Amino acid sequence: VFDTISFLSDYGRADEFVGVVHSVIRSIAPSVAVIDISHDVPPYDVRAGGLVLARSVQYLVPGVVLAVVDPGVGTERRALAIEVGDGESVLVGPDNGLLAPAVALVGGATRAVSLTATDYHLPAPGATFAGRDVFASVAAHLCNGVPFTDVGEIVDVATLCPGLLPVSRPEGNGIAGEVLWVDHFGNAQLNIDPAEIDAFGERVHVRVGSSGRTRTAVRATAFDELGVGAVGLVLDSYGLLALAVARGSAAVELGLQAGDEIVLLPFDEDAAGDSADAGDRRAMPVTLRKRSSG
Amino acid sequence: VFDTISFLSDYGRADEFVGVVHSVIRSIAPSVAVIDISHDVPPYDVRAGGLVLARSVQYLVPGVVLAVVDPGVGTERRALAIEVGDGESVLVGPDNGLLAPAVALVGGATRAVSLTATDYHLPAPGATFAGRDVFASVAAHLCNGVPFTDVGEIVDVATLCPGLLPVSRPEGNGIAGEVLWVDHFGNAQLNIDPAEIDAFGERVHVRVGSSGRTRTAVRATAFDELGVGAVGLVLDSYGLLALAVARGSAAVELGLQAGDEIVLLPFDEDAAGDSADAGDRRAMPVTLRKRSSG
Amino acid sequence: VFDTISFLSDYGRADEFVGVVHSVIRSIAPSVAVIDISHDVPPYDVRAGGLVLARSVQYLVPGVVLAVVDPGVGTERRALAIEVGDGESVLVGPDNGLLAPAVALVGGATRAVSLTATDYHLPAPGATFAGRDVFASVAAHLCNGVPFTDVGEIVDVATLCPGLLPVSRPEGNGIAGEVLWVDHFGNAQLNIDPAEIDAFGERVHVRVGSSGRTRTAVRATAFDELGVGAVGLVLDSYGLLALAVARGSAAVELGLQAGDEIVLLPFDEDAAGDSADAGDRRAMPVTLRKRSSG
Numbered sequence: 059v060f061d062t063i064s065f066l067s068d069y070g071r072a073d074e075f076v077g078v079v080h081s082v083i084r085s086i087a088p089s090v091a092v093i094d095i096s097h098d099v100p101p102y103d104v105r106a107g108g109l110v111l112a113r114s115v116q117y118l119v120p121g122v123v124l125a126v127v128d129p130g131v132g133t134e135r136r137a138l139a140i141e142v143g144d145g146e147s148v149l150v151g152p153d154n155g156l157l158a159p160a161v162a163l164v165g166g167a168t169r170a171v172s173l174t175a176t177d178y179h180l181p182a183p184g185a186t187f188a189g190r191d192v193f194a195s196v197a198a199h200l201c202n203g204v205p206f207t208d209v210g211e212i213v214d215v216a217t218l219c220p221g222l223l224p225v226s227r228p229e230g231n232g233i234a235g236e237v238l239w240v241d242h243f244g245n246a247q248l249n250i251d252p253a254e255i256d257a258f259g260e261r262v263h264v265r266v267g268s269s270g271r272t273r274t275a276v277r278a279t280a281f282d283e284l285g286v287g288a289v290g291l292v293l294d295s296y297g298l299l300a301l302a303v304a305r306g307s308a309a310v311e312l313g314l315q316a317g318d319e320i321v322l323l324p325f326d327e328d329a330a331g332d333s334a335d336a337g338d339r340r341a342m343p344v345t346l347r348k349r350s351s352g
Numbered sequence: 353v354f355d356t357i358s359f360l361s362d363y364g365r366a367d368e369f370v371g372v373v374h375s376v377i378r379s380i381a382p383s384v385a386v387i388d389i390s391h392d393v394p395p396y397d398v399r400a401g402g403l404v405l406a407r408s409v410q411y412l413v414p415g416v417v418l419a420v421v422d423p424g425v426g427t428e429r430r431a432l433a434i435e436v437g438d439g440e441s442v443l444v445g446p447d448n449g450l451l452a453p454a455v456a457l458v459g460g461a462t463r464a465v466s467l468t469a470t471d472y473h474l475p476a477p478g479a480t481f482a483g484r485d486v487f488a489s490v491a492a493h494l495c496n497g498v499p500f501t502d503v504g505e506i507v508d509v510a511t512l513c514p515g516l517l518p519v520s521r522p523e524g525n526g527i528a529g530e531v532l533w534v535d536h537f538g539n540a541q542l543n544i545d546p547a548e549i550d551a552f553g554e555r556v557h558v559r560v561g562s563s564g565r566t567r568t569a570v571r572a573t574a575f576d577e578l579g580v581g582a583v584g585l586v587l588d589s590y591g592l593l594a595l596a597v598a599r600g601s602a603a604v605e606l607g608l609q610a611g612d613e614i615v616l617l618p619f620d621e622d623a624a625g626d627s628a629d630a631g632d633r634r635a636m637p638v639t640l641r642k643r644s645s646g
Numbered sequence: 647v648f649d650t651i652s653f654l655s656d657y658g659r660a661d662e663f664v665g666v667v668h669s670v671i672r673s674i675a676p677s678v679a680v681i682d683i684s685h686d687v688p689p690y691d692v693r694a695g696g697l698v699l700a701r702s703v704q705y706l707v708p709g710v711v712l713a714v715v716d717p718g719v720g721t722e723r724r725a726l727a728i729e730v731g732d733g734e735s736v737l738v739g740p741d742n743g744l745l746a747p748a749v750a751l752v753g754g755a756t757r758a759v760s761l762t763a764t765d766y767h768l769p770a771p772g773a774t775f776a777g778r779d780v781f782a783s784v785a786a787h788l789c790n791g792v793p794f795t796d797v798g799e800i801v802d803v804a805t806l807c808p809g810l811l812p813v814s815r816p817e818g819n820g821i822a823g824e825v826l827w828v829d830h831f832g833n834a835q836l837n838i839d840p841a842e843i844d845a846f847g848e849r850v851h852v853r854v855g856s857s858g859r860t861r862t863a864v865r866a867t868a869f870d871e872l873g874v875g876a877v878g879l880v881l882d883s884y885g886l887l888a889l890a891v892a893r894g895s896a897a898v899e900l901g902l903q904a905g906d907e908i909v910l911l912p913f914d915e916d917a918a919g920d921s922a923d924a925g926d927r928r929a930m931p932v933t934l935r936k937r938s939s940g
Contacts, residue, residue: 363830365684366686367686367698367827367830368654371652371682371683371684372683372701372702372705375652375681375683375702376705378679378681378707382649382707396893423869423893424868425868426867426869427868477882477883477885478882478885479868479881480868480869480880484883485883
């Protein structure tokens, strides 16, 4: 029995989608609290949604996570409930890789079911709003104590769609990585750990893959340590490096968006030279850090 | 005594309007849950707000519906509470047609009062924020068990402002309708029932009234059944037809917005020919489908 | 022991920041309700955030106010909890002037602490998300009954960063003021009290400082009293004057944004003449009106 549903989607806020899902949950499980994580994942962007979940998951209240970024809605992609932590929490959503990074971060799936028990769905006039008719309804019933194995058929967790995310790699004397996320303030989170550039010193060359342009960035622990207009490499709130500009937008300043390649080089290196070979970029499971216990 | 208020407005989220309304409700009725349906109805767009309510109402928890799209605030337009379902729920808002489609969909008004009992209002520095000073305050008092007839004077339900919405009509061998709503994903909901084009087969000509341009659309039950870039006519989650593009925006692709006229024609028809006569468009009460029981 | 946290920030809604703060609060204080006042304060705009709080504060449920607009996060700026009303409420946020107008409006600070007791913070991978790691965590612990003086060291309330806001002043035969706020509908709230122009009659010249252009505005108590396209001076919902256009945007019509200087002149005056001397503009604590009791 769970008392909290954490809800993520690409529904936006302009339409009634999010409100209707809240209402459906309250109709079925009146005492459950619903926490909106975000509903502004770019439409159909499973990777971005998976990253939001991965960044959030270590801060979520145990319970049900309802996540819907679902371009394949109504097709044969499976609808899933995935149990983690031996039942401490359950993630509910489509089997398209959206849930995978968060599941990996909390220790992996213990069980999974395909949501085939239509008794726990709403009658649906059409097949396009599974967030309302399938996922929210099942999430609410799970909160009410419906057994995990009652909402569908057990599936082998090895068959779940994986969530692949790019990892950093050596590039000459530097480190090549990628912009994982541009946040509301224009900070650009990289998939690069601070330890990977500890040997580079306080100033670092930043080469933007798409344009080949380079900028110098200063390492900092707070935005306002940076001079006006200076580009910083800040240890962000998730323990990764982020490109930042004090009271401004690094994304605008450097022309960045999620997915752009970035190469960090020691300051005394010649910043010019051969650009990264995009064909050499690799993907591995997400490595956002787990929150230290305490 | 109600324990849920479903809240719709055109207040947007940038200002504190929505938060202040939540706070006013909690001050008066601390244990009531407030569910935000949407606050991004286009400013002053009573028709769009009425359609959001109509689409949502069959999924709302019984209780109070607080709806504020109110260009006439502070004038002599009445402020209303409308009882439906013999007291199961009450809708609170301005008498400008906003509530009418939802009221009709749940069986019509059983009673209505004009909110003239100022004891249940907040003292108002100015007349422009009735959502806070009148509607939210009355909604909260109704949740506390204040009798319906105490919050104002009974008015004849036959005098309530109606909500008129366009209905489809035959047009040559086709069906002429209108874009009711463009959603966050760019899907364009039409006021056309799937049964109306069952005889047309799997491919349908779509003529956009304003431009006269035609496109071919394929009938589908899921977005991802459509080929890349293909336009589909999908049975949407409310049981109406919607123009859609897989992982793209039909509204952008076809240059559509709410209110645009659309003519659907059998594929073997000559799609050219005389355009719809806008003067012939008719209005009738909304005919969104009721949720099937179960 | 408090049961409500009112939450304001410049986090936006696109990222997970707001949702994670909600989740952190629920993890620590599960039964506390969180009311979102607004999260769309322009990034780093402490003045705008302070005005939102000042407009809202008289409508907030007693409890904890959590406010985060914090460009100096991670630097030596203090993190504060400020007690008001002899303990009726506590405001939590950075010591940068954000909280000051609201504190002044509710009667001033009775005590303040600097949030140095890290036992009540979350372990932080980086220093940039104090809203999550410091402010939300402390706010939740205060709700749980942790004594005010346990979350940090008492500081002299005379040392708190003040919040300075512009006040109106005579300008020839008129009154010079400033646009405090442009709301979602394009209404432009001025820092001018209606009583200040009572002698001007029903029609008023409006001179826009930056352009020197003048327009005639009609005094009104409701937007829809204005003719189509006419500019009005409306008594707004906070008791101040606002420039408004019925079913349109005064800000667009007059080219206004927050901070613009405005001079109101009697209609029979020559609206031309010497413009306001921007060097003469003065700042004093906010004078938004208190809600009348009742």
